[in-house]
Amino acid sequence: MKTCLIVDDSKVIRKVARHILETLDFKVEEAGDGKEALSFCEQTMPDVVLLDWNMPVMSGMEFLKLLRQGGHANQPKVVFCTTENDMAHIRAALEAGADEYVMKPFDRETLHVKLQLVGVA
Amino acid sequence: MAISDSSSRILAGLLEARTGQQLTMSRRWRIETALSGLMRQRKIASIDELITLLVMNRDARLSDEVIEALLNNETYFFRDRAPFDMLQRELLPAVRNARLAERKLAIWSAGCSTGQEAYSIAMMIAEDPLAWAGWEIEIVGTDVSRTVTDRAREGIFTHFEVQRGLGIQQTIRWFEERGDQWAVVDQIRDMVRFEARNLFDAPPRPGQFDLILCRNVLLYFCNAKRRDAFDRMASALKPDGGLLLGAGETVIGQTERFAADRSMRGIYRLAGGRDADRRATGS
Numbered sequence: 001m002k003t004c005l006i007v008d009d010s011k012v013i014r015k016v017a018r019h020i021l022e023t024l025d026f027k028v029e030e031a032g033d034g035k036e037a038l039s040f041c042e043q044t045m046p047d048v049v050l051l052d053w054n055m056p057v058m059s060g061m062e063f064l065k066l067l068r069q070g071g072h073a074n075q076p077k078v079v080f081c082t083t084e085n086d087m088a089h090i091r092a093a094l095e096a097g098a099d100e101y102v103m104k105p106f107d108r109e110t111l112h113v114k115l116q117l118v119g120v121a
Numbered sequence: 122m123a124i125s126d127s128s129s130r131i132l133a134g135l136l137e138a139r140t141g142q143q144l145t146m147s148r149r150w151r152i153e154t155a156l157s158g159l160m161r162q163r164k165i166a167s168i169d170e171l172i173t174l175l176v177m178n179r180d181a182r183l184s185d186e187v188i189e190a191l192l193n194n195e196t197y198f199f200r201d202r203a204p205f206d207m208l209q210r211e212l213l214p215a216v217r218n219a220r221l222a223e224r225k226l227a228i229w230s231a232g233c234s235t236g237q238e239a240y241s242i243a244m245m246i247a248e249d250p251l252a253w254a255g256w257e258i259e260i261v262g263t264d265v266s267r268t269v270t271d272r273a274r275e276g277i278f279t280h281f282e283v284q285r286g287l288g289i290q291q292t293i294r295w296f297e298e299r300g301d302q303w304a305v306v307d308q309i310r311d312m313v314r315f316e317a318r319n320l321f322d323a324p325p326r327p328g329q330f331d332l333i334l335c336r337n338v339l340l341y342f343c344n345a346k347r348r349d350a351f352d353r354m355a356s357a358l359k360p361d362g363g364l365l366l367g368a369g370e371t372v373i374g375q376t377e378r379f380a381a382d383r384s385m386r387g388i389y390r391l392a393g394g395r396d397a398d399r400r401a402t403g404s
Contacts, residue, residue, distance in 0.1 A: 085280045087298050090289060101289040103280040109197065110285050116202070117288045 002047040002120050003027045007037040007063065008081070009055040013104075017050055017081070020108045024121055034058030038066055045074045048120045050111075051098075053082035053089070061096060068097035077118040081106070124152055128172045132191065135175065139188050140265045141321055141350070142341040152191070159190045189268050193341070196234040198286035199241045200336070204365055204387060209245055211385055212363060216331050217252060219361060225257045229330045229357060231320055232338030233262030236273025236313070237286070240305055242334075243312040244295050260313045261325050267317035274315045276305035320350045324357030331359055336367035344375065351376035355391055364389040 004026040006017045018028045029046060031037035035058040037049065049067075051060040064078055079100040080093045090101050100114045115121035132152060133144035144152070153168065163183070165171045175184055199205045220226060226246075230239040239262035246253050264270050283292055283303040296303040316325055320338070324330075333354050339347050354364060355378040364379055365388060366372070372379040372389050379389040 085301070087293060090293055094289065094293075101284075101292075103284055105281055106284065107281075110281075113199075113202070113286055114284075114288070 001025060001027045003029060003044075004120075005029045005031060005037060005040060005046040005049045005076070007031045007034065007049060007055070007060065008052040009033055010052070013052070013081075017111075020111055021050075023108070024112055024115065026121075034060060034063030034066075037063050041067060041072065041076070045072060046076050048077040048079060048115065048118065050079050050081050050102075053080060053084045053093075061092070064093070064096050064098060077120055079114055079118065081111075124149070124168050128168050131172050131175065132187070135184060136188060136191050137343075139184075140192065140319065141343075141346040142192070143343055144191065145341075148193070148341075155190050156187065159186050189266050192266050192269075194234040194266070194269050195337075196237045197282070198237045198244075198291075200238065200286060201368060202286075204334075204336070204368075205241060205245065207385075207387060208242070208365070209249075212332065212365075212388060213245070214252075215385070216363070220331065224255060225259075226253075227259045227326065227330045228261070228332045228334070229325060229354075230260065230262040231333055231335040231354065233264050233270070233273060233315065234266075235269050235278075235282075236262050236276065236315060237282075238262070238334060238336070239273070239313045239315070240276070240295075240309055241286070243309045244291060246312065247295070247309060258312050261330075262313060262315045263318040263320075263325060264315075265317070265319045270315040270317045276310050278303050278305075320353060321346070322353075324353055327356050328359060330357050331362050332365065333358060333362070334365045336365065336370070339366065339370055339375075348376050351378050355379065358391055360391060362391070 004021050006014050006028060008014050009032050014030050021028050029040060031040055033055040051064065053060040060080060060082065077099045078097065079102060080098045081102040081104065083104045085103040093101055099118045102111060102114055112121060129149050129152065136142055136144050156168070156171065160171060165174065174180065175187065216226060228242055230242070233239050239260050243260055246258055262270070262273055277299055279302055283296055295306055295309050297306055318325060335354060339350060342350060351372065358364065363382065378392055380392040382388040382390050
């Protein structure tokens with residue numbers, strides 16, 4: 001069973017994403033901001049991170065840059081999942097090392113295909 | 122509020138008469154949801170009032186709008202993935218080899234809804250420019266609903282629609298931002314054209330298509346209509362052309378015009394067509 005770390009400051013989004021991911025047979029972990037997510041990854045690297053952009057303490061982009069620069073082995077796939085739905089943000093995310101990008105709102109089918117495309121579903 | 126049997130029957134009769142589609146019991150639960158927007162817009166208080174207006178037949182546009190609302194336009198890019206993988210890996214290369222002399226490819230997306238299937242094929246071809254350079258490509262999308270073919274022709278999709286089935290690299294390659302929506306780029310749009318056309322009308326280009334995709338459409342028809350649709354599609358295909366249906370749809374027991382291609386799973390060929398003859402004799 002693959003592990004997905006959901007990083008989002010919204011409990012509602014985490015709950016919805018958890019529900020979808022569990023139906024896709026993922027073991028789900030949660031973090032409320034980038035710093036918490038980074039601590040989690042230093043302990044146990046997930047297979048994939050579902051990452052919000054705007055969060056308190058540490059944003060998704062800061063987290064992603066630190067994760068990719070950190071020289072960690074077994075780098076997870078990172079799927080941004082955000083309301084930042086414009087081309088400039090998408091390009092910035094890909095340049096920083098994101099593997100996929102989900103624009104909120106999304107549904108199960110969308111998330112499933114994105115996870116298939118990055119090779120974890 | 123439950124919809125009475127008589128109201129359901131009137132709506133089902135209207136839909137079938139105009140489109141050939143059946144409003145089966147499994148679809149009747151969503152009638153009210155499907156019609157709620159139209160009823161709100163038209164200030165119609167109840168299904169019974171709507172039925173009365175339809176029966177009085179004083180407003181021809183109302184029945185058109187009811188039909189549009191009842192049709193299921195669910196679609197997304199590269200829907201179900203597997204048939205598109207097969208298209209890319211096996212079917213399109215085979216068609217390409219067969220057409221090397223004329224370098225023309227014609228594909229019909231029958232029941233195209235808002236165009237995602239037709240655009241997906243266009244993207245797939247555009248992503249293999251070495252194979253298709255110099256080819257004349259024609260992808261035709263048809264649907265009984267003028268509303269959806271108009272939308273398909275515009276090629277403008279919401280955030281939600283543009284990412285359903287597409288990877289982000291495909292989104293940024295084949296779409297450009299248009300306000301808070303996404304417009305398909307001209308290179309892809311120019312490969313595709315859309316027509317409002319009933320499956321039971323004459324096909325868009327009789328005898329000229331290399332491939333027909335008719336997925337998740339025929340399940341809404343009764344057996345007689347389905348047979349009729351198969352006849353129309355048979356008349357639209359080249360003798361060695363292929364038909365691709367939706368998952369769970371088949372020609373078996375539905376028509377004698379098509380037979381399964383034994384070497385390409387999920388593809389149907391004209392029964393007695395050139396390829397079927399060749400494969401049958403093992404030549």
